Each structure stands twice: as C-alpha cells, then as structure tokens.
Amino acid sequence: MRFDFGIIGGGLSGCLLAYYLIMHDKRVLLVERNTIGSGASGTPLALINPATGRFAKKGFKSLESIAQIDALQRLSPFSNGYDFIQKRGVIRPCFEAEIAQKTHQNYLSDQWGKGVADWVTPDEVAERFPLINPSFGALIVHNGYVVNPKMYLQNLINWLSDHPNFSLLEEYEGVTYLSHKTRHTEELADPNYWVFRDEDIEMQADILIHCTGAEELIKAMIPGVIVKGQTLQFKLADSTYEDNSPLQVVTNQGNQTNNWSSFLKEYAISAQGYLCSLDGSNLVMGSTYEHRFSSPLPDSKGKLYLKNKLDRIHERLSSRIVQESMWAGFRFSTPDRMPIIDELPTYKGHYVFRGLGSKGLLYSHYYAKVFSKYLCGKGFLSKEVRLSRFK
C-alpha cells in the first residue's frame, strides 16, 4: 500500500494534520506508538485560550486559530458532539497589582476587537464573579473552548477511519530515531519512500512527518525544552458553604448562577493554571510547570502545586475536593514558544511538526491547515515557524 504521507504520532498535531491532508484528497498513513491521544494530548480537559503568557497577551494568530476551530465545529461531522468540546468565556483574574497593570496594558494595546475580550475592574469582578477571590481586575476572553482532547481526537479518527484514503497503525513500535546522525531504523528500501511493516503487510509513504510531541529521540536537531504538567480531576463536596462565600454569580448574559457547577458551565478560569469543566460536575485543575522531573507519573508535589492554585482562585476551595484522581504529561516548547514546522536538514522528504507548547489545542488546528496547504504545494510556511529562525 502506498501513501502520499506517513505521519508519526497520533496527538493533536498528527491527527489534525492527517485530517487536513485527507481534505486535500491525499492518502495518509498515521502511525502511533501507543494509542491515539496517549501523549500530551491525553490531558483530561484543556482550554483553548487565545490569551497567552503571564500577562495574557493576545497570542500570535490566535484569532485566526479560533476562527479555524469555529469553522471546524460548524462544518465537520466528527465535531458535532458537544460532550467533548464546548464554548467558554475564559476569565483571567489578576491576583497581583503588577500582573493586573501589565495585563491591562496588554488588553489596551492588543486590540482584540469588539465583543472578543473585556477588561473588568476589581469592583466589577467582585460583583459579577463573587466566587473568585478579590483581585486587581480580570481579562475576559469570550471565545475560548473547553475540550476533552482525547475524546475529540478519537472522534476525529473514527470519522477518518471510514475514509478510503486513510489508514491507522496503532501500537506500532517500529519507528525509532537514534540520533540526528543515524537513519530511520525502518530501512529505506528505495530512497524515494519510507517503509512500514505490519506483520506481512508493507506500507510505503512518500513523505514522512514527525508529529511526536515531547519525544526525546530527535531532540538534537530541534531546540526546545520538555516541560512536565499535571492535572487534578475532582468533584466538589455538595455541602453548603462554610466560608461565607456568596452564592449568587451574575454571568455575562445577566443570568443568575448560584454555584461552581453553573459558573463553570459558562466560564473557565486561567490563572497560571486552569480550572474548567464540561458538565459542571467533573472539574479539572491543570498546569504545565515542571522543568526538572524524575518520574513521568503524577506526584504529590504536583498535587500540592495545583491545590495552591485552586485556593488562589477561591480560598479553601481545595478543602472541598472529593473523588480526586491525577494525570501527568509532557509538552515540548521551543525557545520562542512558536511551533517548528519544517523539513529536517538531514533527510529529504522528512518533516517535523511539533513544539505546540502550552497552546496545542489552539494552534494545532491553524498550523495543521497551514502545513497541509504547504505540503500540497498550495501555500507557504512563514519564517516564524521554520527551523532556520534558530540559526
């Protein structure tokens, strides 16, 4: 079987690239070492948030990226299930004066556009969102999403699997890169294509694309760091408030909501870590933060870190946690926090698409589309994402 493209890695970057290449009528083989969404893209819930960094700057191409996700939501049969992706306003409360000042400055200079984002003064935050601790103001971005990325990808792949031009190899261990000097362990039978073998079946791909996230093995060629992150999944005890928290929340639409469950069905919170929910009952607090780690597993240090973040959002919120579980994963970030999309200098026909950092949900859609057009000879790659920017 011969494919136009062999994509290594079934995370957000690999799956969405496969989708857009299929939309260009290309034949695509997707190869995953484990299962779909088993890397960083397996985080239990994540935010699509157009604001980025400590001071909530409007992310590069973030509105284009959101528009791309909106379009996919409207048009694609695989994304019609609202149980794994839902629109949310994203609130960025500022709990320090300096952060508030810089975030406000960014809001004024970023020109978000009418109705896209608002700056909310401390008094307005207290009045509209009394569940949140007193703050120095907040940015609200109205066009975010909360996503269960793994379910999202599984639905996408189920849909792609019915397509005659698409094949998936899961639990395939055959792709191993030892260093930038050694060759792909699958022998190049012919310098013009790459070979995969699954039992007796040989599959060939003209072009190979590496979408392997935080995979260490070709790191020598790609500048960046691997950052560990953790999530805490939990429910909140149904008890009445013991801490005199106000129970009424006036939402953006002027509706009254009276608890975290209703609140999180309309908003997510991003405050050096994120708190969100799809159904209002199962909550996730998550963050990527750890550059030095010894174990790939979730740990108590990470749990404490996340609980402190929760209590920052609302005092003693962590004391109401019940039914908790944890998850850990790794993201790959480049020095300038922009993805790397390019042909590798070592082998012709061997490309890389990685480094989505903490914005994988936001950028995978936009850049997979841009990259697919480039690979089909219908577009170009800007210098911001090419490897040559690091020279």
Ligand SMILES: Cc1cc2nc3c(=O)[nH]c(=O)nc-3n(C[C@H](O)[C@H](O)[C@H](O)COP(=O)(O)OP(=O)(O)OC[C@H]3O[C@@H](n4cnc5c(N)ncnc54)[C@H](O)[C@@H]3O)c2cc1C
């Ligand atoms: C705790 C945590 C919270 C996060 N929260 C958010 C968030 O709220 N919003 C957001 O936008 N982003 C968030 N991110 C970042 C986001 O998850 C990543 O940017 C994104 O998932 C990266 O996708 P990827 O496809 O590049 O990598 P991955 O999802 O890691 O996919 C890479 C895949 O390649 C496979 N693979 C690797 N090597 C091989 C090989 N040799 N052969 C075959 N397969 C291979 C792996 O098994 C894996 O499935 C978070 C990350 C973490 C860890």
